[in-house]
Amino acid sequence: xxxxxxxxxxxxxxxxxxxxxxxxxxxxxxxxxxxxxxxxxxxxxxxxxxxxxxxxxxxxxxxxxxxxxxxxxxxxxxxxxxxxxxxxxxxxxxxxx
Numbered sequence: 001x002x003x004x005x006x007x008x009x010x011x012x013x014x015x016x017x018x019x020x021x022x023x024x025x026x027x028x029x030x031x032x033x034x035x036x037x038x039x040x041x042x043x044x045x046x047x048x049x050x051x052x053x054x055x056x057x058x059x060x061x062x063x064x065x066x067x068x069x070x071x072x073x074x075x076x077x078x079x080x081x082x083x084x085x086x087x088x089x090x091x092x093x094x095x096x097x
Contacts, residue, residue, distance in 0.1 A: 001089075003045075003082050005052075011044045018044040041082065049075040 001013035008023040010032065018041050019034035038044040049071050056067040 001082070001085065003078055005048055005078070009048070011041070011048065013041065020044060020048055045075055045079060 003011040003013075005011065010021050010023075012019045012021050012032065012034070017037040017039060019038075020036040021032040021034050024031055024033050036044075036047060038047065053068055053071045056064075056071070058064045058067040
């Protein structure tokens with residue numbers, strides 16, 4: 001499973017772990033490279049949201065709270081989309097079996 005966070009970052013579900021990945025471009029070649037690994041999807045999402053919140057350019061309490069609200073809403077939507085995708089895959093597997 002791949003959950004796109006932005007044009008240059010994503011969460012990738014591999015066989016053994018969830019990975020936070022960045023898109024690296026070098027010599028006209030682009031590839032996704034993992035930089036953090038997690039045992040659960042929720043931990044990967046939490047780290048990605050935390051990173052996005054920490055690096056927001058907000059100044060002052062009001063801007064910081066607004067940034068937290070925006071990030072939270074965005075990641076809630078990502079989790080909902082991922083949950084639907086997982087449910088759809090499970091249903092397809094049950095139909096095949």
